[in-house]
Amino acid sequence: MAIELVTAGESHGREVVAVLSGVPAGLRLDRDGIDRELARRQHGHGRGGRQKIEHDRVEVRAGLRGGVTLGSPLVLAIPNRDWENWAQVMDAWQVDPAAAARRRLTAPRPGHADLAGAWKYGHDDLRDVLERASARETAARVAGGAVCRQLLALCGCEIRSGVLALGEVTLTEGPPTFADLGRVRDDSPLRTVAPEREDELVAAVDRAKHAGETLGGVVGVVARGVPPGLGSYARWEDRLDGQLAQAVMAIQAVKAVAIGAGIEATARPGSRAHDPIFPGPDGVRRGSNFAGGIEGGVSNGEEVVVRAFMKPIATLRDPLPSVDLASGEATTAAYERSDVTAVPACGVIAEAALAFVLARALLAKFGGDRIDDTLAAIREYRRRLGKLGPERFVAP
Numbered sequence: 001m002a003i004e005l006v007t008a009g010e011s012h013g014r015e016v017v018a019v020l021s022g023v024p025a026g027l028r029l030d031r032d033g034i035d036r037e038l039a040r041r042q043h044g045h046g047r048g049g050r051q052k053i054e055h056d057r058v059e060v061r062a063g064l065r066g067g068v069t070l071g072s073p074l075v076l077a078i079p080n081r082d083w084e085n086w087a088q089v090m091d092a093w094q095v096d097p098a099a100a101a102r103r104r105l106t107a108p109r110p111g112h113a114d115l116a117g118a119w120k121y122g123h124d125d126l127r128d129v130l131e132r133a134s135a136r137e138t139a140a141r142v143a144g145g146a147v148c149r150q151l152l153a154l155c156g157c158e159i160r161s162g163v164l165a166l167g168e169v170t171l172t173e174g175p176p177t178f179a180d181l182g183r184v185r186d187d188s189p190l191r192t193v194a195p196e197r198e199d200e201l202v203a204a205v206d207r208a209k210h211a212g213e214t215l216g217g218v219v220g221v222v223a224r225g226v227p228p229g230l231g232s233y234a235r236w237e238d239r240l241d242g243q244l245a246q247a248v249m250a251i252q253a254v255k256a257v258a259i260g261a262g263i264e265a266t267a268r269p270g271s272r273a274h275d276p277i278f279p280g281p282d283g284v285r286r287g288s289n290f291a292g293g294i295e296g297g298v299s300n301g302e303e304v305v306v307r308a309f310m311k312p313i314a315t316l317r318d319p320l321p322s323v324d325l326a327s328g329e330a331t332t333a334a335y336e337r338s339d340v341t342a343v344p345a346c347g348v349i350a351e352a353a354l355a356f357v358l359a360r361a362l363l364a365k366f367g368g369d370r371i372d373d374t375l376a377a378i379r380e381y382r383r384r385l386g387k388l389g390p391e392r393f394v395a396p
């Protein structure tokens with residue numbers, strides 16, 4: 001059975017929840033490890049006041065006994081501390097319908113989900129759209145991804161991320177390697193690949209804040225130790241690059257995704273865009289990794305390299321022109337407490353997206369109702385590939 005991740009919950013509701021099904025039995029979960037990922041998502045200079053209120057902790061509500069997965073769906077809940085401040089607003093229609101009508105948000109923000117969401121679902125209060133469109137939902141994705149990450153770690157696969165560019169400052173051109181991302185310090189203000197230049201970027205975020213502006217940027221995410229053979233060219237929807245692009249693009253405000261040197265290679269001749277294959281004593285070796293670890297929609301044993309390009313935050317202190325959906329008159333967009341930039345968090349969320357897609361593809365290939373069966377299948381596959389497998393592929 002395929003692994004699936006469903007998330008639920010509104011930004012200011014009681015909690016956000018992830019239901020993760022298809023995880024093999026017998027996996028000992030490190031709950032602190034999940035909380036660590038949640039804390040990493042909340043971190044970063046330029047986040048709004050919400051992060052000072054929330055200190056996310058996971059509550060595992062189902063699927064676990066004695067700290068070990070049962071093979072049944074996992075339910076991971078992350079309570080919203082801010083809920084208490086918003087209970088009236090969230091349930092205002094029950095408490096006081098007249099006050100609820102007065103509080104309606106009716107001026108959609110350009111670049112947010114407000115207008116398209118109101119049209120689609122017939123909401124006359126934009127809060128009904130933004131509560132779910134908000135990236136608070138990604139706390140649930142990160143919790144689900146953290147479980148997948150623990151599964152992948154047992155299989156020898158690790159994931160890192162870091163900020164490559166923020167606003168107008170580009171720290172590194174082209175796709176990063178796993179080693180490059182080893183320079184990223186989680187406790188630094190912006191989780192960049194160039195910690196020595198973070199002061200410059202912190203100043204840029206502060207300038208943007210003073211100017212009422214917001215900033216986008218680029219993050220790199222790399223997975224090392226991914227077994228070859230995940231994904232498939234046989235059915236278009238199984239292509240690993242396609243699955244990764246979908247999951248990363250589905251992060252709020254991500255507007256472009258590149259695999260490997262996908263962007264730079266377009267301007268090169270073919271002889272400098274592909275990765276030569278060499279024989280070696282311990283297996284096949286590649287001369288470079290422009291492909292970002294995926295050829296024909298299948299992992300090739302090299303590092304899987306993804307970049308996500310995030311647009312600037314849409315909520316502006318000096319809002320752009322909009323239309324009041326109640327009156328039809330010209331107005332300016334609604335403003336509420338918001339991040340100046342969330343690019344560092346985007347990297348952590350993108351790690352979770354990679355973890356989920358890679359775990360799903362790994363279980364699709366190797367199966368296993370119990371984690372031991374999965375590991376045994378990977379070892380057998382490594383044995384079958386033998387000396388002509390990728391030298392980087394080490395069985396768990």
Ligand SMILES: Cc1cc2nc3c(=O)[nH]c(=O)nc-3n(C[C@H](O)[C@H](O)[C@H](O)COP(=O)(O)O)c2cc1C
Nearest residue numbers: 112113133134135252253313314315338339342345
């Ligand atoms: C971690 C993270 C935090 C975000 N914080 C905000 C925010 O504070 N204010 C805002 O307007 N958008 C924020 N966004 C972006 C919006 O959620 C996003 O632009 C919106 O849902 C519309 O989706 P789209 O940009 O993908 O079209 C954030 C995104 C991420 C990934």
